[in-house]
Amino acid sequence: MKKAFEQFRKSGSLFQIIKGPQHPESPKLFVLDSSFNPPHLAHFQLLFQTVKNFKLTDTQSHVLLLLAVNNADKLPKPASFPHRLEMMCLFADYLQEKLPHSVVSVGLTVHSKFIDKDKVLHEQFTQGRNTNIGYLVGFDTIARIFDEKYYHPLKISDVMKSFMSRGQLYCLARGDCHLNAESQLKYANDILEGKFEPVIPKEWGSRIHVMQNDYPSLRNVSSSEIRNKLKSGQVDNLKEELPPCVYDYVTKNMTIFD
Numbered sequence: 001m002k003k004a005f006e007q008f009r010k011s012g013s014l015f016q017i018i019k020g021p022q023h024p025e026s027p028k029l030f031v032l033d034s035s036f037n038p039p040h041l042a043h044f045q046l047l048f049q050t051v052k053n054f055k056l057t058d059t060q061s062h063v064l065l066l067l068a069v070n071n072a073d074k075l076p077k078p079a080s081f082p083h084r085l086e087m088m089c090l091f092a093d094y095l096q097e098k099l100p101h102s103v104v105s106v107g108l109t110v111h112s113k114f115i116d117k118d119k120v121l122h123e124q125f126t127q128g129r130n131t132n133i134g135y136l137v138g139f140d141t142i143a144r145i146f147d148e149k150y151y152h153p154l155k156i157s158d159v160m161k162s163f164m165s166r167g168q169l170y171c172l173a174r175g176d177c178h179l180n181a182e183s184q185l186k187y188a189n190d191i192l193e194g195k196f197e198p199v200i201p202k203e204w205g206s207r208i209h210v211m212q213n214d215y216p217s218l219r220n221v222s223s224s225e226i227r228n229k230l231k232s233g234q235v236d237n238l239k240e241e242l243p244p245c246v247y248d249y250v251t252k253n254m255t256i257f258d
């Protein structure tokens with residue numbers, strides 16, 4: 001994975017598939033953009049519930065696990081990018097088994113903001129086809145996508161116009177969030193009712209789909225909490241929070257999070 005990562009870095013490309021088919025013909029692309037530091041079962045649940053509820057009938061979906069080598073806020077640590085790619089590939093195999101009617105791939109991008117990732121993915125996957133792209137996020141990330149500080153001095157209603165007019169945002173409510181579950185679940189409706197006008201145009205509410213996590217025990221799971229448990233040696237508790245393949249990887253390679 002170190003080689004694949006270095007090649008991407010040197011290539012000057014904006015996006016590259018590292019694992020899986022280069023040009024899947026699916027009409028629906030689901031993108032999980034994450035730091036994968038490490039990937040965990042709340043990420044799995046976000047993917048599983050979205051594909052189950054929003055896939056197009058009788059067609060194969062394409063699930064893309066996307067790692068940005070430049071994060072909007074976080075430094076590239078503690079796990080190095082090659083280690084994260086290893087964990088993403090294990091997670092992709094696990095997903096492929098659980099979602100047999102989807103094709104799963106792993107990709108890298110240089111872009112940190114969703115509006116920029118979206119431009120690149122449209123060029124890559126929708127040319128001459130009618131592919132619909134949906135982005136899978138937790139509620140904290142929705143709040144960050146609509147935070148004006150990332151676009152200053154431009155207005156959100158202008159800068160996000162094409163992103164919000166063609167894509168969908170599939171969102172899983174989180175326990176460890178600034179809003180309670182009830183407020184998270186009515187967020188799309190609040191937008192539709194114009195509560196955040198003029199910053200967020202009300203018609204965008206129809207493109208946002210907020211779900212409750214079917215498993216209450218996963219609502220507070222996060223990569224940082226998992227890293228903390230690893231550091232303090234609470235590894236047994238992690239079996240309920242990580243796919244078995246990722247659990248094996250992190251417990252055999254504990255130093256990657258130092």
Ligand SMILES: Nc1ncnc2c1ncn2[C@@H]1O[C@H](COP(=O)(O)OP(=O)(O)OP(=O)(O)O)[C@@H](O)[C@H]1O
Nearest residue numbers: 034035036042137138141172174219221222223224
């Ligand atoms: N428990 C969860 N419930 C719902 N969404 C989640 C959960 N954990 C992560 N996500 C979402 O998955 C996406 C990618 O996650 P990210 O890599 O930021 O994971 P994280 O667990 O929040 O990481 P960290 O703790 O390092 O910040 C984000 O949009 C995030 O909101």
Ligand SMILES: NC(=O)c1ccc[n+]([C@@H]2O[C@H](COP(=O)(O)O)[C@@H](O)[C@H]2O)c1
Nearest residue numbers: 034035068071072112113114144145150
């Ligand atoms: N405004 C935006 O588009 C925006 C804001 C915050 C995070 N992100 C991206 O979301 C992804 C997940 O971020 P975190 O790992 O920080 O939760 C990263 O690729 C990050 O760069 C995008």
